Amino acid sequence: MDKLAVLIPAYNEAQTIEKVVKDVLNVTQSINGTVIYVYDNNSKDSTVELARNAGAVVRHEYAQGKGAVIRRMFREVDAEVYVMIDADDTYPVEAIPEMYDKVKSHGVDMVVGDRLSSTYFEENKRPFHNVGNSVVRGLINSLFKTDIKDILTGYRAFSFEFVKTFPVLSRGFEIETEMSIHATEKRMLVENQVISYRDRPEGSESKLDTYGDGMRVLKTVLNLYRNYHPFAFFGAISTVFILFSLVVFFIRVVQPYAETGLVDNMPTLIVTMILLLIAVISFFSGMILNSVQAKDKRDFELALIEASNRKKELSN
Known part of the structure; x- marks a missing residue:
């Protein structure tokens, strides 16, 4: 059983994956028993080779979609604490030790990396994403009576209990919404941790479909409200x-x-x-x-x- 499992879903992230893996290795040196897992989702570039050479354990999920990748990760990896971070180098890896400590020492079930309370609106160059994040956050906090500051962030830490009892139903980027609502409805302990955010480096392409993924997120919210209430x-x-x-x-x-x-x-x-x-x-x-x-x-x-x-x- 790993002490800390850092989970990195990746799809065509050759430009940034090596840096992310090496940065994570650097900040987790003090946490013995840390393993970095890169789960490749049918990348067509050199993501796999770069991740493996940088020191990550590379595994594969052939069903396309972030939700499918997370289902595979949660099913296969056993660890005391999990940290999930995107492969696009938009999140500060320096926050990992503190997120780890909150789960390990304070019994938190999910730590949410809160971009929206720091630099997200200044760094993000896609205005509809800014609006969408605010709308989804307001809608979920209102419907589900919670106070999660960033619903759609891909930077989170989890306890073993959360990972092994979370039923992954979504196949795409709406998975973060599902996680947030699940934790709230199951009365699991959730904490927000403010993190800085930087936009993707030039030449790195986002996999998000602003309108398509936005509609899927709203549909997920409606379905989960029907299921839970x-x-x-x-x-x-x-x-x-x-x-x-x-x-x-x-x-x-x-x-x-x-x-x-x-x-x-x-x-x-x-x-x-x-x-x-x-x-x-x-x-x-x-x-x-x-x-x-x-x-x-x-x-x-x-x-x-x-x-x-x-x-x-x-x-x-």
Whole structure:
């Protein structure tokens, strides 16, 4: 079992991977038992050779996508503490020892490398990314009642328990959103650590699709809110249908009936009843799924205990 596993997902990062690996080796010399893993995701340049020559353990994930890479890393690597950092040399490796100490000595489950509270908005040259980061942070902190300062950062530290109980469902860059919400909803201890950020060096190309990845992130937020807060989600749908049906019912059916004593708009009455039925179904669906979610929370606590016991066995 490694003392510290530094996980670096990489795809066509020949320009920066060697520097990142050597910088990580330099700052982790004092942490005995550190292993640097570079997980290559079908790179077509010299990323693999450069990473291996720099001193990293190189492994491969052939299913394309950052989420697929992280699933592979979390499944294969056993360590007391994990630090995940991007291969593009935009994050300061000097923060690794402090992030390691927070997990190792203070029992933190996830340390979030917070770019947005430092230099991100000055260094990042893509304005829509700035807006997107702010929108996603505000949306998640509002919906999930948390205070994570940087939802989409790729610089994080994790405990063994987090890594071995986190179900990776996303395949792309929305994985960071999934991590943040999972930690919050499972009441795991999360801390923010302000880090400096520098933009990619000239000639290094970002793999992010501003609009495509942005829409996938928003879709992930919506799906996770539905999964973690089903009663609130379906209750809101139920409320909308009830209000809409009552307004339509009153205007198109009740008012004419009060004046003439006749139901002049029978199709409208039928539609109104259908809307009310949908509202009732949504309400009870939310109640049932809320009970299922409560059971999932209890099962997760048992999974945490199992992960802790496994960690003790591996340590011995």
